[in-house]
Amino acid sequence: MPRMIAPDISTWPEEDYQLVGGACADCxxxxxxxxxxxPRCSKPAVERITLPRTGTLVAWTTQGFLPGAPYLGDETQQTFVPFGVGLVQLGDVIRVEGRLTENDPKKLTFGMPVALTAVHLGTDTAGDEVLTFAFEPLSSKES
Structure with a gap:
């Protein structure tokens, strides 16, 4: 049975799942x-919120080498495929760093609309698929 890498970071397995963040009631x-x-005022006034599912790509790079520990993917040096990593502005709420479904920098542009999705990360010791959140570029019809 698939599971999200960290169950408390999102509302997954909801169909249109969202990332879970916090908003400080004080600042x-x-x-x-x-x-x-x-992190701004150090007060214990952070309340749970869900974050927008869509946003715009602010910056990106390609992860061209196998990440070191504690990376939980099950790739090896022989099977590793470079992946995109991007900074995404979710509405006017927050910028989130995450994996991109596109790894070709020539296909990514500043301000490109993206949407939240889930991608395969690896398989855990019980044999269950582990997913992580990612952002996929939207075509002009979807944005």
Whole structure:
């Protein structure tokens, strides 16, 4: 049975799942992932919120080598495929760093609309598929 890498970072397995962040009731800072104390004012006033599913690509790069520990993917040096990593502005709420479904920098542009999705990361010791969140570029018809 598939599972999300960290169950508390999203509403997965909902069909149109969202990332879970926090908003500070005292200073209005937004954080991802959710945490107990506000990183801006240090007060324990962070309340759970869900983040927008779509956003715009602000910056990106390609991860061209197999990440080191504690990376949980099950690729090897022989099977590793480079993947895109991007900084995504989710509405006017927050910027989130995450995997991209596209790894070709020539196909990525500043301001490109993207949407949240889930991608295969690996298989755990019980044989279950482990997923992670990612952002996929939207065509002009979808944005």
């Amino acid at each position: 209005a800072a937004t954080v991802f992932p959710l945490q107990e104390l506000c």
